[in-house]
Amino acid sequence: MSITLADARVVTPGGVHEGWITIEDGRFTHIGHGTAPRDGLGLGGRYVVPGFVDIHTHGGAGGSFPSGDPEEARRVVAFHARHGTTTIMASLVTAALPDLARATSALADLCDDGLLAGIHFEGPYIARSRCGAHDPGLLRDPSTAELSELFKAGRGHVRMLTVAAELPGGIDAVRAAVSEGVIAALGHSDATYEQALEAIDAGCTVATHLYNAMRPLHHRDPGPIAALLQDERITVELVNDGVHLHPAMVRLAHTAAGTSRTALITDAMGAAGMGDGVYRLGSMDVEVSGGAARLVQGGAIAGSTLTMDVALRRAVEQVGLTLPEASIMASLTPARVLGLDDRVGSITVGKNADLVVLNEDLTIHSVMHQGAWIPTS
Known part of the structure; x- marks a missing residue:
């Protein structure tokens, strides 16, 4: 044809x-x-x-990847495809280990079918103080033995692990992930600048939704953000929905890291494409009002209702980037993160x-x- x-x-x-x-x-x-x-x-x-590449998505159209339900997952993929995302990775959230293994195994089948580009564990090895919308009762210190079992459940399709590398066992988890060909991402972290550098030296190459759920910038305590923006080995994720980040912070990241190290993501949950109401993200109840998703208990931002077409449009209209710059951030840079840039990410x-x-x-x-x-x- x-x-x-x-x-x-x-x-x-x-x-x-x-x-x-x-x-x-x-x-x-x-x-x-x-x-x-x-x-x-x-x-x-x-x-x-080029078709968009989303390396951090939890759901959409009422469906959720963390549920592990194949039909829900297919609904999520179809929804985001209608909004231009032609390559998508399924992101899970903190859950009990048996539940994570079950969801991982089910999603691995969809990876075999080519529907998904991989699986991302966002939790449970994250900092309690920066857990955001993750269930604090299910958080745990990193364990390489547990990771090995989760990777086995994924049958080679686990592509990314978010970890707060400052936790006991965090650096070992980074090294274990990298040794299995899994991308290590620093996120949901209270790491110091020095601890972030240690994580990068150990193999971290991605910053999970930069700025959000991590120790903030301070002129005497630069924290992880400065380390992640400065290091050429790191690609930073940005949730450009106008809720997670002010446009000036997106511009700052782009100025520091450039298009080649800045990836737009949605971090979308099941409420994306739906109306206001109460939804589930993992084990947590989330209320969506005016398109903003927040935990019912505590009010922490809980993913987004963003789609990649909106993220790209905001990058041009609100942030002031050129369309080629925004396109690279929505397609080619995330494709490079996944090692798929020989197949997708540019025309x-x-x-x-x-x-x-x-x-x-x-x-x-x-x-x-x-x-x-x-x-x-």
Whole structure:
């Protein structure tokens, strides 16, 4: 099957050009400038960006990855695909170890099917003082023996572990993850600047939702944020929903780390795409009001109702980034984190034909995954 998309504004890491794209057998085969050499589907001058890659998502459309229910997981994937996310990793939250193992095993089947790009453990090895919406009664110090069992349940599909590396056994957990090919992420952490550097030296390469649920910046106590922004080995996640972060803090991260080390994420929970009301995130009740998700008890921010198209649009309209910069942060940088940038993350000949067609106002017009159009309504 071959299709040519003509009269497009093609967004690549190098900029935006008026041109055309040919897709054959689910891959980009030609990317040209100007008028297409053959008849094709005219896009009316709309933008074409690569499909989004979300490395931190808990749910959407009323479904939840932490539930371990395959049908819920499929609903989550389909919902975010309608909003342009063509590659997605399932993030779990703190739970009892048997429950984590059960959910991991179920989601691993969906990874086998290619529906998910991997599984992320956000907890239970996180700091009580920075646990956010995680159940404090289920937190525990890191254990390499426990991790080994959880990794086995994932059958090679566990891709990321968030850990508060300052906890007893935290650095050992980082090393154990890295030795298994699992990305170690520092997050939900009260680490000092020095402890954060130790974690990075041990193998941490990602900052889980930078700024949120971690010791804040202070001019005499820089904490983990300064270490994570300064170190070239770290990619920082940002929840750009206007609730988690002020636009100025997104600009600060981008200025310090650049597009190559800054990844937009949704951190979405099951309430994404739903109305206001009370929902579950793991074992916790969450109230959504005006699109903001907070714990019923205590009021801590509990994930988001964000989608990646909105995150990208806010990056341009509220933060002031260019569309190519925002596109890199929503696609290529997270693809690199997962080691998938040879297949997805940019409109490049040979890569999977994952793309999003955006209207002039950067709202979704249509979405393609591996050469096939996805229903968006």
